Amino acid sequence: MLAREVLQELVQVLGAENVLTEQEDLMTYAYDATAAMKHHKPDVVVSPLSTEQVSEVVKIAGRYQIPIYPRGSGTNLSGGTIPTKGGIVLSMLNLNKIIEVDQDNLTATVQPGVIIQALNDQVTKLGLLYPPDPGTVTTATMGGSVSECSGGLRGLKYGVTKHYIMGIKVVLANGEVLRWGGKTVKNVTGYDLVALFTGAEGTLGIITEIIVKLIPAPETRKSILAVFDNLDKAGNAIASIIRNKIIPATLEIMDNATIQTVEHFVHAGLPMDAEAVLLVEVDGYREVVEREAVLVEQILQTEGSVEVKIAKNDQERDLLWLARRSALPALAQKRPTTVLEDATVPRSKIPDMLKAIRKIAEKHRLLIATFGHAGDGNLHPTILTDQRDEDEMKRVHLAVDEIFQAAISLGGTLSGEHGIGIAKMKYLDWEFGEAGVAALRQIKEALDPNYLLNPGKIVRRD
Amino acid sequence: MSVYNSLDSITDELHKCMKCGNCMAVCPIYKETRQEVGVARGKISLVEYLLAGELDMTEGLADRFSLCTTCMACNTNCPCGVRFDKIILAARAEAVRKKGLHSVKKIAFTALKMQRLFDLGMKTGSIFQGVALKHLPHKSDRIARMRFDVGIGTEKVFPMLAKKTLRSEFPEVIRVNNPKMRVAFFTGCMINYFYTDIGRAVVEVLNENDIEVVIPRGQGCCGIPASVNGDVVSARALAKRNLRAFEKLGADALVVACSSGGTAWKHVFAELLENDPEFKVLADKWASKSYDISEFLIHKVPFKKEGLGRVERKVTYHDPCHLNRGQGISREPREILTSIPGVEVIEMKEPGRCCGMAGSFSIVHPDLSVQISDHKTADIALTHTDTVATGCPACRLQLKSGVENAGIEEEVVHTIQILAESYRAGKKN
Ligand SMILES: Cc1cc2nc3c(=O)[nH]c(=O)nc-3n(C[C@H](O)[C@H](O)[C@H](O)COP(=O)(O)OP(=O)(O)OC[C@H]3O[C@@H](n4cnc5c(N)ncnc54)[C@H](O)[C@@H]3O)c2cc1C
Ligand code: SF4
Ligand code: SF4
Numbered sequence: 001m002l003a004r005e006v007l008q009e010l011v012q013v014l015g016a017e018n019v020l021t022e023q024e025d026l027m028t029y030a031y032d033a034t035a036a037m038k039h040h041k042p043d044v045v046v047s048p049l050s051t052e053q054v055s056e057v058v059k060i061a062g063r064y065q066i067p068i069y070p071r072g073s074g075t076n077l078s079g080g081t082i083p084t085k086g087g088i089v090l091s092m093l094n095l096n097k098i099i100e101v102d103q104d105n106l107t108a109t110v111q112p113g114v115i116i117q118a119l120n121d122q123v124t125k126l127g128l129l130y131p132p133d134p135g136t137v138t139t140a141t142m143g144g145s146v147s148e149c150s151g152g153l154r155g156l157k158y159g160v161t162k163h164y165i166m167g168i169k170v171v172l173a174n175g176e177v178l179r180w181g182g183k184t185v186k187n188v189t190g191y192d193l194v195a196l197f198t199g200a201e202g203t204l205g206i207i208t209e210i211i212v213k214l215i216p217a218p219e220t221r222k223s224i225l226a227v228f229d230n231l232d233k234a235g236n237a238i239a240s241i242i243r244n245k246i247i248p249a250t251l252e253i254m255d256n257a258t259i260q261t262v263e264h265f266v267h268a269g270l271p272m273d274a275e276a277v278l279l280v281e282v283d284g285y286r287e288v289v290e291r292e293a294v295l296v297e298q299i300l301q302t303e304g305s306v307e308v309k310i311a312k313n314d315q316e317r318d319l320l321w322l323a324r325r326s327a328l329p330a331l332a333q334k335r336p337t338t339v340l341e342d343a344t345v346p347r348s349k350i351p352d353m354l355k356a357i358r359k360i361a362e363k364h365r366l367l368i369a370t371f372g373h374a375g376d377g378n379l380h381p382t383i384l385t386d387q388r389d390e391d392e393m394k395r396v397h398l399a400v401d402e403i404f405q406a407a408i409s410l411g412g413t414l415s416g417e418h419g420i421g422i423a424k425m426k427y428l429d430w431e432f433g434e435a436g437v438a439a440l441r442q443i444k445e446a447l448d449p450n451y452l453l454n455p456g457k458i459v460r461r462d
Numbered sequence: 463m464s465v466y467n468s469l470d471s472i473t474d475e476l477h478k479c480m481k482c483g484n485c486m487a488v489c490p491i492y493k494e495t496r497q498e499v500g501v502a503r504g505k506i507s508l509v510e511y512l513l514a515g516e517l518d519m520t521e522g523l524a525d526r527f528s529l530c531t532t533c534m535a536c537n538t539n540c541p542c543g544v545r546f547d548k549i550i551l552a553a554r555a556e557a558v559r560k561k562g563l564h565s566v567k568k569i570a571f572t573a574l575k576m577q578r579l580f581d582l583g584m585k586t587g588s589i590f591q592g593v594a595l596k597h598l599p600h601k602s603d604r605i606a607r608m609r610f611d612v613g614i615g616t617e618k619v620f621p622m623l624a625k626k627t628l629r630s631e632f633p634e635v636i637r638v639n640n641p642k643m644r645v646a647f648f649t650g651c652m653i654n655y656f657y658t659d660i661g662r663a664v665v666e667v668l669n670e671n672d673i674e675v676v677i678p679r680g681q682g683c684c685g686i687p688a689s690v691n692g693d694v695v696s697a698r699a700l701a702k703r704n705l706r707a708f709e710k711l712g713a714d715a716l717v718v719a720c721s722s723g724g725t726a727w728k729h730v731f732a733e734l735l736e737n738d739p740e741f742k743v744l745a746d747k748w749a750s751k752s753y754d755i756s757e758f759l760i761h762k763v764p765f766k767k768e769g770l771g772r773v774e775r776k777v778t779y780h781d782p783c784h785l786n787r788g789q790g791i792s793r794e795p796r797e798i799l800t801s802i803p804g805v806e807v808i809e810m811k812e813p814g815r816c817c818g819m820a821g822s823f824s825i826v827h828p829d830l831s832v833q834i835s836d837h838k839t840a841d842i843a844l845t846h847t848d849t850v851a852t853g854c855p856a857c858r859l860q861l862k863s864g865v866e867n868a869g870i871e872e873e874v875v876h877t878i879q880i881l882a883e884s885y886r887a888g889k890k891n
Pocket of ligand 3: 488489490491492500501502529530531532533534535536537546547
């Protein structure tokens, strides 16, 4: 429980309507989208309307040493917004204005509560695009996706969130407001704090304004689906496309377990015995797209695909994508609990990683379906389980450990796009060693010495 | 097990929810409040905590459960197929079981007060109207504003009470020569008391298609306002009353022209009466032959195309949530509209977005209801049409109130009225 004067001060700054204190409201901020994670009730939820108010809240928290948990839409998959120590949940959703779209500099300036799709709705009217597209584009906030450095389907060609963040305004743990970066393409003045705060998961400061880079929207696109009866052939096809100097906007893979589940769910016409399906989309100028689509088709055939389909129009394209879009929902309906990981390996190691995951599933008698962004090496091994089954959950945790070990041993990383949060904190030293974890801690303590900002995430206080 | 009897009936629905938050993209309430409790995911969590014993059923919790227009948009956008409509109904019924009707006292109290006003109005006619409602002179709709606040604000524009209820305007059986079929018409309260013009159009169109219409006198309220707020006891009594009334007169089919009536006859009566062997049979029987009027005219008895006269209207169609998502009817009204000569249909941006009326929701949360309605009104304005058609009198009220307050020249009618107008125009030639 917070002292009465803390609540009074918060109400004074924000107005009573922006301070939630009733049990029934607080309990709805105790969780996020992360599966099988213990929930914690915050003591208060506040929704600031300006950077100044954020700064005031941070100062109050500092005076009384109360932890602050920034929150966008709460769709992250690493427990990043769960207020494990109670305290203040800082909901950024009322800071939801698109401040400016600058067509000359190809930038947009937004507040952190803007939903990614809302920005894109605005800029597509001008023939522009903000490329990062996590599966949650219609719900996730700009602040949350910058803080997780979200990826998505277009990572291979267009990169991820960090490639589009040019400037930020942040409130530091001491309440100071600073701006870093801006609208210039080039900027080497001082350390690259914009990069540091991108993916910091709210542990270093509160982002209150973001300048993003926009690009001209591609003129057209074309989708190609290929079925493989052998994983290695699919892996070679991926490598071969890239070796032929074609960079598709998306290059997705689904394994046999995923194909079977999806096919039951939507009847998209995928062969149930296929070992892998690749879904490729090329985009750009019409002439280039036509040429690349034909090349991709040839490569897929040469690499031994048993069936290749090119979508002739938007309807056919939607049909090809139906299976991929339905992957997570279909899997999620199969068992009550869906543990979605995002271990990532170099592109060339995709077949090895898929095989490793299959071995792990067999060893622990678990149902693991894998799909993901093959083009950028980011796989989503998805464990279908039931949180209420204690014995099975033990095996799930062992399997998750082994999946991470496999990814790291193949030269990959723990997390490609979902972040560390609480969920992957204990594995950090596997990737960086003790010294690496210590360096992270030093950065955290330099900016937030009292662990007020999203404590209990990424780095543990010793 | 039905949602009206026990919270246990929805445990499977709760387990399906993976907390992905996709429902945030479409929830009209969440779009306004941006508070987690507004969206399905928030209320699902509250029900889970309640079942786990981490929260008690308090009035505060019942209040949170009132934050839902039951528009079912979240159902449609949920990747896991969670039927949130079931969850919210079960939660509200549980609130009433645990806390009694006083947990929804604001609804009960206000609704009762309004009901009394309206009953009084029917008796005293125009004297009452003058006292409670300030008439707004208008060319097409008889509408008025509340003179004093009975708890719903004075912003909302209301239809004037009809001089005579629909059911007293017609005999119980309206005969035609050589009837093809005998159809029973469930009028619902709004059409009976306020929008008698919709009711007359239904009868006119059915007669025009050689159908004998019966309007059982013994019918009453569909009970949806009670069942959605957890007052299962009242809802059950009303369901039985209606079943008895229709059973007495009998018919080949039953039609409704409001989305709550359709929901009630097709689904809710049978669910409410699942433990009552005698009435469950009746409810199932009538459910299998209940139709929304547009559905009936497209699928059951395709309406006559010859004799349709020209109607010069630019029309945009609003999909009522419980007709569109609730009963899967969205193509049918459009098919009727586009087959009328002279009618030009221009779609608004999100025709399926909730108008924010949701019956008693607009009484409990008048401000939110108006905020939600404002989006709708803005979308309508962009179509530059002269008419909004819809399939539900409750939506008509809300849409009219919206365009009226925004000062937009737009008539709001039920689809069936435009069809009746066309038949009438056809006769003039
Ligand atoms: C079904 C599903 C599919 C998904 N698909 C993808 C995908 O394809 N790719 C991908 O990368 N991710 C994906 N995600 C994960 C998630 O959607 C993204 O991480 C998303 O960007 C999070 O945005 P949010 O607004 O929900 O942030 P939140 O979950 O609210 O917050 C995320 C983190 O950011 C911090 N934070 C939020 N706002 C601020 C701020 N203003 N300042 C400082 N810190 C802040 C929070 O403290 C937290 O640590 C998916 C999730 C789901 C449920
Ligand atoms: S969209 Fe469905 S599964 Fe996702 S949080 Fe909402 S109700 Fe739950
Ligand atoms: S039914 Fe409509 S109002 Fe209710 S939670 Fe779902 S989307 Fe929101």
